[in-house]
Amino acid sequence: MNIKFTIEKNSNVLKFQQLVDAILDSISRNELKEGDMLPSVNQIMKDCQLSRDTVFKAYAELKKRDVVESVPNRGYFVTRKITKIFLFLDTFKAYKEVLYHSILNHLPKNISVDLHFHHYNIDLFDKIITESVGRYTKYIVMNFDHKKVKNIIDKIPKEQLLIIDWKINGEGKSCVYQNFGEAVYNCLDKNLSAISKYKRFTLFYPDFTYHPREIVEHFEHFGKNNNLNYRVITTFDEFDLKKGDLYFLVSDRTLAKFLDQCSEKGFEPGQEVGVISYNDTPMKKYVKEGITVISTDFNQMGQKAAEFIVQGKPVNVEVPTTLKLRSSL
Template sequence: MNIKFTIEKNSNVLKFQQLVDAILDSISRNELKEGDMLPSVNQIMKDCQLSRDTVFKAYAELKKRGVVESVPNRGYFVTRKITKIFLFLDTFKAYKEVLYHSILNHLPKNISVDLHFHHYNIDLFDKIITESVGRYTKYIVMNFDHKKVKSIIDKIPEEQLLIIDWKINGEGKSSVYQNFGEAVYNCLDKNLDAISKYKRFTLFYPDFTYHPREVVNHFERFCKKYNLNHRVITTFEEFELKKGDLYFLVSDRTLAKFLDQCSEKGFEPGREVGVISYNETPMKKYVKEGITVISTDFTQMGQKAAEFIVKGKPVNVEIPTTLKLRSSL
């Protein structure tokens, strides 16, 4: 095969892994097809200035994955096509892990997923997407609220792109998303009896959060409709638990502070104070006999994302958001 691979000497990635990634990338681009012979060990040693052990280690890894096979006295051959997927999340939290594993669990084994994070940094978002365009079959991107996001994701061919979780800056593109506004209002509305037994309803929307602000608007809409005593706070200085109050927390960092104060004050969630936490995680149903959550179904979101990857058809699906009533409310 007249194909060469580039190995970066100063990269933090091990050389054998760079070679594995380069070969997988060539297969995903159809530069190498099923039945094609890979360059010989000696050829790669010469072209990439690698040791024999490094090349053998890379080929052994590819054999382990079932991507190539060796034929005595002939060489190494591609056994199956690999589809590479670009998955771009904001941060890695417990509920994102549920989403990630749901995607993996619903994909065939010949599809590999490269996971990246942007941490709401627009320069990093731009750099990673720009460098990734043309290298993947599908792009699964978790957007955020920034004026440059739309022009950046427009670099990705529309038929290859899926926006997940937050539909912002993804109008007209395939999306599998949750509703942060009306759906939250409906969850609160359906549980008015449980909420109205508290003296005051507090939404802690911290100044460090990237959670969509529309949740604040619909929280206030709900409280005003039923004339509930309520407030919105943004700092930990304002976050002092009061007996008889109910707290709506959009950050797990604030939930930890809530539980700390409960321990210090001897409050039992669901009795002296109440709490509703945003986003389900595997542990919340066990903490303090169960934390009430408002959450979308991240397992279903992952399944729908996997369907887009496999079928490639345009999709526009809102994943339901529900309130799971537990002892903390």
């Protein structure tokens, strides 16, 4: 095969992984087809200036994925077509890891997922999407609230795009999302008796968060409709735990501060003070005998995203949001 792969010497990605990704990309583009022979180990070593061990490691990884097979005294051959998927998340947190692995676990082995992060940086968001258009079969994008986002994601063909987690900028597009407003209100309303035992209910909506602001509006409606002593704070200067307080925290950074103050003041969550955290993670059911959470089902979100990838049909699904009652409330 007259095909060469590019390896970046100064990249943070390991060279063997670069070679794996380059071969997968060639297969997904049909530059390499089922039955085609890959370049020999010696040829890759020469073209890419790689060690023999690095090339063998890359080929071993491709064999492990059932993408290539080795034939004694002949070489390595492509065994099947690879579909490449573009997955664009905001940041990599514990609950995003649940989502990511759920997507992978519900996909067949011949589908490869390239994971990217934008960290709410609009220039990076634009750059990565612009450079990725035309290179993938499907695009799974977790976007955010910025005036430029819609025009950027409109670069992706609508039938190839799925918006996940937050439906913003998803008009007329396939979406698998959670409801940050009404669903949260309903979760609180169903647990009014547990909430009412506290003297004051505080939503800590920090000024550094990108969490959808509609949660503030629905929290305030809930407090007003039920005649609660409620408030919204935005800075750590206002965050001083008092006995009888219940906190609703949308950031794990603020949850850590809450637990620090509990330790300093000798408060036991669920007794002197209470806390509801947003987004469940595998650890929250174990911390302090269990942190109460309001969360969507990220496993289900990943499963629905995988169904869109495999079936290719338009989808518009709201994944349920529930309150998991644990000892902290």
